[in-house]
Amino acid sequence: MNNQNSQSTTPPGIDITARRPTFDFSAVEKTWLADPIKSHFMNALSVLIPHSERIVMQIMRSELPCIKDPILKQQVQALIKQEGAHAGMHRQSNERLKQAFPAIGFFEKIQVSFMKLVMTCASRAFVIALPAAFEHFTAAISRDYLSHHQHWTGEKNNQAIEFVNWHALEEIEHQAVCLDVYKTQYSSGVAVTIFLDATHTHINLRHSIIFFA
Numbered sequence: 001m002n003n004q005n006s007q008s009t010t011p012p013g014i015d016i017t018a019r020r021p022t023f024d025f026s027a028v029e030k031t032w033l034a035d036p037i038k039s040h041f042m043n044a045l046s047v048l049i050p051h052s053e054r055i056v057m058q059i060m061r062s063e064l065p066c067i068k069d070p071i072l073k074q075q076v077q078a079l080i081k082q083e084g085a086h087a088g089m090h091r092q093s094n095e096r097l098k099q100a101f102p103a104i105g106f107f108e109k110i111q112v113s114f115m116k117l118v119m120t121c122a123s124r125a126f127v128i129a130l131p132a133a134f135e136h137f138t139a140a141i142s143r144d145y146l147s148h149h150q151h152w153t154g155e156k157n158n159q160a161i162e163f164v165n166w167h168a169l170e171e172i173e174h175q176a177v178c179l180d181v182y183k184t185q186y187s188s189g190v191a192v193t194i195f196l197d198a199t200h201t202h203i204n205l206r207h208s209i210i211f212f213a
């Protein structure tokens, strides 16, 4: 799905594919990763993911008419399908989390209000930079999680871990797409760079977690 004339920088041989696996979270225990800190880190991330992915889908859908490159356009459409499936499964896992932590609903509302403000006040370049930065943020965490799987899971195996495995692999698969879309319209990467600096902090997050554990 890649050729030299395309604006896509997704490596050759990677075919972004929408998959729809299902997971049953009913028997997942509270400490589902190696320890409580890692479990709650991923829980907190999960709370923020459905609305973040909804924003990514919303922005990418609005950009579709501006994308002339057929390969990049097809990749954006596939990314939207993948994110739709991720958001749906995270909503399900978050419902299970809310049974144990009802205050999660309050944090979801704060996120929705904050993002509404950002989307209303920010420039177009900043808005298109948001998905590019978010996708690099999630890909950085995904790469760390997959590269140090035993560290994160403690060799446990459950449906929540299977769920994160699937999401992490697809995040790496479509990592480049939103940045490619941004670059079709803006050559300056200042807005993205600000977010990528934040992402760099999270690349080292595994070590921060060890420090605080």
Ligand SMILES: [Fe+2]
Pocket (backbone or CB within 6 Å): 053, 082, 083, 086, 087, 167, 171
């Ligand atoms: Fe995702």
Ligand SMILES: [Fe+2]
Pocket (backbone or CB within 6 Å): 083, 135, 138, 170, 171, 174
């Ligand atoms: Fe993503």
